[in-house]
Amino acid sequence: MKLDDIRNISIIGAGIMGHGIAQVFALGGYAVCLNDAIPEALERAMVRIRENLRIFTANGFVTEEEAAVAFGRITTEPNLDQSVKNADIVIEAVKENAAIKQALFEHLDAVCPAHTILASNSSSLLISEFGSTTKRQDKMVLAHWYNPPHIVPAVEVIRGAGTSDETADLMYDILKKVKKLPVRINKEIPGYLLNRIQMALVREAWYLWQAGVASAEDIDLAVKGSIGFRLASIGPLLTSDLGGQDTFCAVAQYLFPLISDAHTPPESYVKMVEGGDLGMKTGKGFYNYSKEEWDAVIEKRDKEFLQRLKNLYWE
Ligand SMILES: NC(=O)c1ccc[n+]([C@@H]2O[C@H](COP(=O)([O-])OP(=O)(O)OC[C@H]3O[C@@H](n4cnc5c(N)ncnc54)[C@H](O)[C@@H]3O)[C@@H](O)[C@H]2O)c1
Missing domain, CATH: 1.10.1040.10 (N-(1-d-carboxylethyl)-l-norvaline Dehydrogenase; domain 2)
Known part of the structure; x- marks a missing residue:
């Protein structure tokens, strides 16, 4: 997959991090589908995104029209399988718990299209460990954002043991494209950099x-x-x-x-x-x-x- 082939991003977990990450990709021109295990979390996320876009507009970052278009690019889908069926990239931002993430990645691996990249926003866990049971090691990568993710520029891009150059480069490039400041982390260590x-x-x-x-x-x-x-x-x-x-x-x-x-x-x-x-x-x-x-x-x-x-x- 090339950067220009990427159209659809799915975000799993619409909490503190997920809703901000959704906003970044929507402003970057991507169709974003937001999923959460709790339906009310999706409602709360959309309220927060609207408010964050208002603050962006008030501070001259985007026009009201750009904000409205970006908001319109975000859909919510409470059904996990539905939410990822067209995804080119899935980014998980669920609870920091290795067992939960491992179960989620196994499921995503089974239901996502073969080309889909699976990314994690874990703050400390190693993707080589909790992601070790998936069959697409080459398409798994860690992209660690900072709170608030719609504002703080740096995102660490950390490769797992099996991550391909293509996947790591694509994640780096798409983050640049949506105006973040990706940083390549050369060694996968707990807590990263x-x-x-x-x-x-x-x-x-x-x-x-x-x-x-x-x-x-x-x-x-x-x-x-x-x-x-x-x-x-x-x-x-x-x-x-x-x-x-x-x-x-x-x-x-x-x-x-x-x-x-x-x-x-x-x-x-x-x-x-x-x-x-x-x-x-x-x-x-x-x-x-x-x-x-x-x-x-x-x-x-x-x-x-x-x-x-x-x-x-x-x-
Ligand atoms: N909060 C931070 O400052 C921060 C910074 C960087 C990275 N992170 C990482 O991002 C991830 C999310 O953190 P957060 O602060 O946004 O958490 P949060 O608790 O605010 O949100 C997590 C959301 O995931 C949902 N969820 C849990 N399990 C799910 C599942 N199986 N499927 C779908 N949705 C599910 C929850 O309902 C909740 O809405 C964690 O791995 C965390 O370590 C957090």
């Missing part, structure tokens, strides 16, 4: 919070105004070149033995999660906001992200 880096940062932030070194608000404020401010424009390796490797090396030699290398999340954090404080989903996490306040956080986040996207990547 970005979650390993993100989790190293998050682990230290959680431990600093538990130790009371600063409040959650101040930890976020400090990171946003320094490391985060820089990282949007220059990566960590260029940052260390610009800062001087002698200095970075000396700081690393002093600090590496002192910063967290814990193999489990800190106790207070786990207590928070087990107590049902999951963040925006339940209203309370590190922050305790009303529904309106969470909505305002998202609106502000998206506005700032879109501004950055425009400055850095969007033609």
